[in-house]
Amino acid sequence: MAVRILLVDDHPIVRQGLRTLLEGRPGWEVVGEASDGIEALDKVESLQPDVVVLDITMPRMNGLEACRLIQQQPNASGLEVLVVTQHDSPQMMREALDAGARGYVVKSNAARDLLEAVEAVSQHRVFTAMARGPQASC
């Protein structure tokens, strides 16, 4: 099944890393990028992605606030948010899920967990992962 993905992170180099990982998966398409929550809201409206991969700590509007507002958009039905953040904290994970995110991945583990997480949330399943683990290289 084709999955349309929007990447939201204030660091272009992180978006590039995420894109490199996701574009290797047949049928998945990175349809756009945003560098903060406000831009993400615009892109959600114009691009109508299936999954938004969303950082938390960003300028102008953080990811938690963006996540709440994305859920309120009229065309957001069926859209899922996967938070990818450096906050390795159960409290932050709860905040993200409370804000409407379907998944939570810690950035230090993103290379290990991202594909599985996108797959899960695109099928409307919850995916959370926090513990550190082995990492591969590019």
Add this chain to the structure above:
Amino acid sequence: MKLRILLADDHEIVRRGLCALLQKHEGWEVCGEASDGREAVEMAKRLKPDVVIVDIGMPHLNGLDTTRQLLQHDPQFKVIVLTITDSDQIIREALDAGARGFVLKSDAARDLVSAVEALQSKRMFFTPRVNDLVLAGFLEKGHAISRNEPPNLPTLTAREREVTQLLAEGKSSKEVATVLNLSTKTVETHRSNIMRKLSLHSIRDLVVYAIKNNIIQIQMPPQIQRPTETTVA
């Protein structure tokens, strides 16, 4: 002959982004990737890269101490420091450590290629803010920001700084001993010396000291404000 680059960042997703960026450049290759400073030093000694790109906020050995150790081993190493902040203190420490390039992580996609090109041409690369600071130092003192100025951590040896970082990261003396291949007793001696030299009385004090002096870095979570907490005037 290709320019060989070693990357050191604890986030693989960042390394992937950096790889993708650097490998687009003809004549460059990423010869290795390290996920912490200690691994970076080991790999650099073995691989002898032309340029080493180090993140400042890495576990086990931060990017500043990594830079110091690299240049202590071989002053010919060319190091670019990647950082999330360009505070005066970080800039001074990076210059003092001997970095020849200084790039903000948020601007890496724009500046990193230029930085590597500069080092390849035996020049240095700094952000405009670093250049301003260096110039201000030159104008005020008659010389550029001096590498002879007293460092921020004048009383700690390189080994003590390593022990400080590992303890501040929450490791026990036994765990520190394993990481550094030392006896637990030796680590405890270092720990006592550190506490005495810095007049610290608890691990909490040590953590605060490590944060204040950029030995470890933390990022604060965003201000959490639930919609239900919003009050209507």
